[in-house]
Amino acid sequence: MKRGRADRTLIVAGVATIALGALALLDQTGTIDVRFDYMLPAVLAAIGVVLLSAGLGE
């Protein structure tokens, strides 16, 4: 990691975290009903995007 420069991986991880957090918030407040069928791919996709970002940044 290069200090002082924007870290794309952290930014992408932040966006993915916000997306998953929003999904969980909507489920917890009863707005939508998130099941494993949707949450599992969403989590895996988020992990994949972060890993891709880290890999492309090397």
Added chain:
Amino acid sequence: MPADAPIEPKDPLPGPGQRRLTRSTTDKHIAGVAGGLGHYFGVDPIVFRVAFGAAALVSGIGLVAYIALVAFLPSDDGDPAWIDGRSKVTTAVLVGVLGVVAISMLAPPAFFFGPGLLGVAAFTALALVLFRAFGGRKDEDPARMIARATLALIGVAAALGAATGVGLVAALGGGPAMAGLAIFAGLMLITVGFLGGPRWLILPVTVLVLPLAVVSAADLDLTGGTGEREHRPLTVADIRPEYRVGAGRIEVDLRDVTLPAGRTEVKVSVGAGEARVLPPSGVCVSTTGSIGIGAADLPSGTEEGVNVPLDHRSSASGKPELVVDAEIGVGHLDVVRPLGGNCG
């Protein structure tokens, strides 16, 4: 190469005191794995051949183990292992594929697609990331490696403890707050990312988000107390609007109740644990609701897995109909088949 040609070792063989596990080139039927194992352990290779064959027939795991050993063992004539010299990506992919196949063969099919495998993968990934985060390298001094691995293990234990805590808070009604915290943590990651901060911050955020995702997806709700509860209403008027336990076991015995004609609904909610419903005799039992993770024994059959729907409508045929509306986060539902029923 002719069979009688002298073999020139490419990698000098170890001396008498330095035993090394290799694939045999002289005692082989397929790839020399059993021969090499027999030589290494000083037993007849037929023992390993039978073991591999039996394990392959019983669960297929013998085949996976054999392929893994073919890939990772060097040959006794000095040929390096197939994996030697391959890229890290190839090694990681091979180990991952073999691990997934092995686990799926050892465990029930639901484990492969369910949270079990995800848990194993998450634990392994977390251990590896922590090992690297503590400065570990695969070619370093063994003592330092063990020290770093111990630190990583402690880190994994702390992370699992924290994840359990987050999951409990979310399941006990703090879900919206935890989700809000996750969104805030995401914003902080973005801010830190723009400032070029450390990447290890992703780890604590992961510990926050993953259990929250599991609790949300499983509809895990531990409110309602814990323990073992038994309810035995005597009349329809005694039936409560809902029978609930956060974590534990609940039994609703309706065998003394005479149901009126038409539908009578019983709602049962369990966060984590087991629910058992005993219907009166001579009624048709329908079920509705769902199980986040677990299994259900219903009059209509057995269901298990992740997000198990419980919707089964029994054709009434003039008999009273009992509708069991069950919401189980993680656990088991047992609806006993009524005497004189069910109605198909």
